[in-house]
Amino acid sequence: MPKAKGPKGKKITLKIAKNSIKITLDGKRRLDLSKMGIVAIPKCLLKLCDVEELDLSRNQIKKVPDWIHRFQNLRWLDLHSNQIDKLPESIGQLQALLYLNVCNNKLTTKGVPMELGHLKNLCYLNLGLNAIDMRPSNVGALKELKEVGLFDNHLTSVPTNLLKLPKLKKLNTKRNPIPPTREEQEAEEQDTVRRVGDLYLVNKKDLCNPCMTMCQQDRSKIKSIESSALRRRNFTNMVIPNSIVKEF
Template identity: 65%
Template sequence: MVKGKGKVKGKKITLKTAKNSIRILFDGKRRLDLSKMGIAALPKCLLKLSDIEELDLSRNFIRKIPDWIQRFQNLRWLDVHTNQIEKIPVSIGQLQNLLYLNVCNNKLTANGIPVELSQLKNLRQLNLGLNRIDMLSTTLGNLKELKEVCVFDNQLTSVPSSILNLPKLKKINTKRNPIQDTEEKTEEEQETIQRVKCLHLVNEKDLCSPCLAKCQMEKSKLMKLKNLMNSAMRNPFSINLVSPNSTAKETMINGGEWEQKRDIQ
């Protein structure tokens, strides 16, 4: 994280400099790359380029994302990692086309993450790693398109089940947080955490026939075990009853660390 006392004066960016920093991507989209430019504040002249699709402001000295960021309605990719940002503006919720948001390695706290972030209905990747966040809002569970979440190197003691249960979530990185031991959690929270720990999502078409059959067999075993446990919970007085010629089976699900992907850079 960028360290230092007092305000950094920073380099001033002109409209000409910004225009010369636009790159055309392989898919024809335009990326405005102002990374590593020594910028401390964003000039309003950038509004003349508000039709760009990607904006890279990483590795600067930026303390604030201006409210007028909402004018960048075509923005699908916003990278502001490694700056000095303390708060994400409420107006970011207006960027309905945003797919990728990286605010890693800043000075964000829980108060610096607005509820309006949950309005980004198309967001696929969110990186909040390397900040000072001690709590995540349950409203992030509204981001139904989220596939990857990074919250490593923060001060989290738990992750809301609304996030863990996101329908398209494939990877979540919670490394180096003081996450509470699952023994201190409720039964429902433990089940949710174990589900994500053991989760490896693939398409059936990507598996060979033997592997697909094995996965289906394991799934069947887990479902039978779950039904057995649910039945036992509903009939607690029958747990110790043994029927003739019954066979006890034990299924062990190996634990594991949270899945993680490389930092979203």
């Protein structure tokens, strides 16, 4: 039985690549090959390795080649929305890199090489929408980082090594299975109570499916909060067990 052929994607020639070079507002050369249906990064791009910016986002790329380190002038690399499950160790040699976006791929913790910690000038790193389940310890060595995206991953704790970075202004860890602190939980409960202050009665038949689902979720959350509040209720006027509580 013949092997099933995978998608070939669009063939990118050197001519197509040259015609895809744009000049940014600050005079840098950007090679924009986004949304081109690329499956494999073509080696002909080595002829243009002097560009400062490279956009390969929104394609079907599964592998970043080892020769990516040849782009020594690269300050901006966008690989978001592909199918990459591992970054090459050679990416750590891109010493001029300021911006790296590998959001919305298939990266795991093992797919983030230790060499990423060699990017000493990196200011922006987006690892969101992947399958990373442990905090990348190597990222803590990037002292110039100002923004880090780790949202929509599988993290179970806040990366404390990132919180210590001297120039960090924004760390996004939203929608990870990180248990909320007691303060966060109480704030969420108060917010939910405020949101249900104005209630409107409607018939089920007048609700669309998404609205019905949202109402059911809010109802379950309110019941959970009420149950939790009852369990935590303190009776400060009880003198001995089974004594009568004085109501005020």
